[in-house]
Amino acid sequence: MESNSNKKYTKVSKSDITKLGLRSSLFQLGFNYERMQAPGWTWAQIPVWKKIFGDDKEAMSEAMVDNMNFINTSPPLVPILLGLLTSMEEKRVDRKTISGLKNALFAPLAGIGDAIYWFTIMPIVGGICASFASKGNPLGPIIFFLVYLGIFLCRIPFAHLGYDMGTKAIDVIQKNSTIISKSASIMGLTVIGALISSYVTLSLKVKIGSVSLQKDFLDKVFPNLLPLGFTFFLYWLLKKKEVSPIVLIVVVFTLCIACSFFGIM
Amino acid sequence: MQITFLQGILLSIFGAIAGLDSYTEALYIFRPIISCAVTGLILGDPVTGLLAGGIAELTFAGLTNAGGTQPPNPAVCGIMTVVIAHTTKVAPATAVGLSLPFAMLMQYIILMYYSLFSGFMPSMDKAAQNADTGKFNRFIYFSMFVMAATFFVIIFLSAYAAQGPMAALVKAMPKWLIHGFELAGGALPAVGFAMLLKVLLRINYVPYLLLGFVIASFINYSNVLPAAVIGVVFAMIDFFDNKQHQKLQAQIDEVKENGGSEDGI
Incomplete structure (x- = not known):
């Protein structure tokens, strides 16, 4: 029994794991407030469960009921978790361990995923490609598409990675999640600082006598001080005043239109 | 410039695909840099598509789906920015501002679906208990269809059916208001960066x-x-x-x- 439990690919095949990785790209379908990704998460695993459980309806029902519990994790990284849990289902590890593992991992994985994909890769790739595009260079959207195509294709090796790592994965993910998110934050914030200076454009038209407030004063003191100050003003509203982003957008529009009306900007 | 019926249909089909992608986060073709470029190609105005994509992408830099939240819809924003810039000949920066109401409309529709799909959960629980895999397939494909159809209709109405009134509206706007929108296009990225900072800083x-x-x-x-x-x-x-x-x-x-x-x- 012992040696048998370590064997891989007893019920599912290599191509089943590949398909699992591809199927994971649709796992946000059916997203809802109550269970978030649970229906799509369950749906994505049905083919591998069919292989594992065969005609055992009871085991199938148990797995489905258990997986219909709340889950909210990172879409680009979810194949790792799916692969990992498949390897455990295949070994028929008991239900409580599997669901405990799922519940322990989905949140840290969501944290790492958001830090890497939304807060590091997106500002860097988006920022660089946008700077190409705003000069009319078609490389902007093309590079962007290729990068994200690559991220999409990573779902396949990620699913295999999760499956191959088995229980070892838990240790790796939990031990390194804080270090990885910290490094990603450093990278992301450096780029965000650069983006603020490059892409928030605010420039005053006001003149005091013959001295232009923008050209002769602010630009001499420190270029782009106004965009930085404005971003921090919005940050302060968001963080300390807990203003909603939609209200912020309205505030920006009102301010800009008012400034335009009075000839300030 | 007028949008022809055929262009309207093509835009709606692309809107359905990109919109679905914004729900699943699979290929990221819903991001403005891509959706603007494709819209520009469909309208035979690729340069406007590129320029608008550069600006709109940065406007949305911080408006992410991180943590399962819904920003104003980037796919709709991208498509409408180019549609508005192409049909009314305003600057892309102004068009980003004008496209936001459409993107917010779509955001609220998606949030409504999130609540609506929650209503299906009790019957999905029952299906899980009965190991009824067919029902899971039907629910997932149903949510896919509903989302795609909604995007199709919204894009068709806003890009094709409403172009006359929209052009009239833009023409009727005084100069300071248009300039105000242009300023807002330059200032809006600050909202995105402020939101990134709220999470990361x-x-x-x-x-x-x-x-x-x-x-x-x-x-x-x-x-x-x-x-x-x-x-x-x-x-x-x-x-x-x-x-x-x-x-x-x-x-x-x-x-x-x-x-x-x-x-x-």
Whole structure:
């Protein structure tokens, strides 16, 4: 029994794991407030469960009921978790361990995923490609598409990675999640600082006598001080005043239109 | 410039695909840099598509789906920005501002579906209990169809059916209002960056933010790549420091443990 439990690919095949990785790209379908990704998460695993459980309806029902519990994790990284849990289902590890593992991992994985994909890769790739595009260079959207195509294709090796790592994965993910998110934050914030200076454009038209407030004063003191100050003003509203982003957008529009009306900007 | 019926249909089909992608987060063709470029190609105005994509992408830099939230819909924003810039001949920066109401409309529709799909959960629980895999397939494909159809209709109505009134509206706007929208196009990225900062910024990361800002303000380079590379440098330094620290901590713990047991003897 012992040696048998370590064997891989007893019920599912290599191509089943590949398909699992591809199927994971649709796992946000059916997203809802109550269970978030649970229906799509369950749906994505049905083919591998069919292989594992065969005609055992009871085991199938148990797995489905258990997986219909709340889950909210990172879409680009979810194949790792799916692969990992498949390897455990295949070994028929008991239900409580599997669901405990799922519940322990989905949140840290969501944290790492958001830090890497939304807060590091997106500002860097988006920022660089946008700077190409705003000069009319078609490389902007093309590079962007290729990068994200690559991220999409990573779902396949990620699913295999999760499956191959088995229980070892838990240790790796939990031990390194804080270090990885910290490094990603450093990278992301450096780029965000650069983006603020490059892409928030605010420039005053006001003149005091013959001295232009923008050209002769602010630009001499420190270029782009106004965009930085404005971003921090919005940050302060968001963080300390807990203003909603939609209200912020309205505030920006009102301010800009008012400034335009009075000839300030 | 008028949008023909055929262009309207093509835009709606692309809207359905990109919209679905914004729900599943599979290929990221819903991001404005891609959706603007494709819309520009469909309308035979690829340069406007590229320029608008560069601006709209940055406007949405911080408006992310991180943590399962819904921003104003980037796919609709991208498509409508180019449609507005193409049909009314306003500057892309102005068009981004004018497209936001459409993007927000779609955001609210999606949030409504999130609530609506929650209503299906009790019957999905029952299906899970009965190991009814067919029902899961039907629900997932149903949600896929509903989403795609909604995007199709919304894009068709806003891009094709409403173009007359929209052009009239833009023509009727006074100059200061149009300029106000243009200013808002330049200031809106600050909302996105403020939102990123709300999630990412801790006091010990402020130096990196300032570093990125200073690099981009003083190095005259066409994109944020230099800042990104320096960000990578600091991320790596921090990563190896932390790894080293982790190792040392482990060694200290080991020594402590051994010391403790020796004392016991």
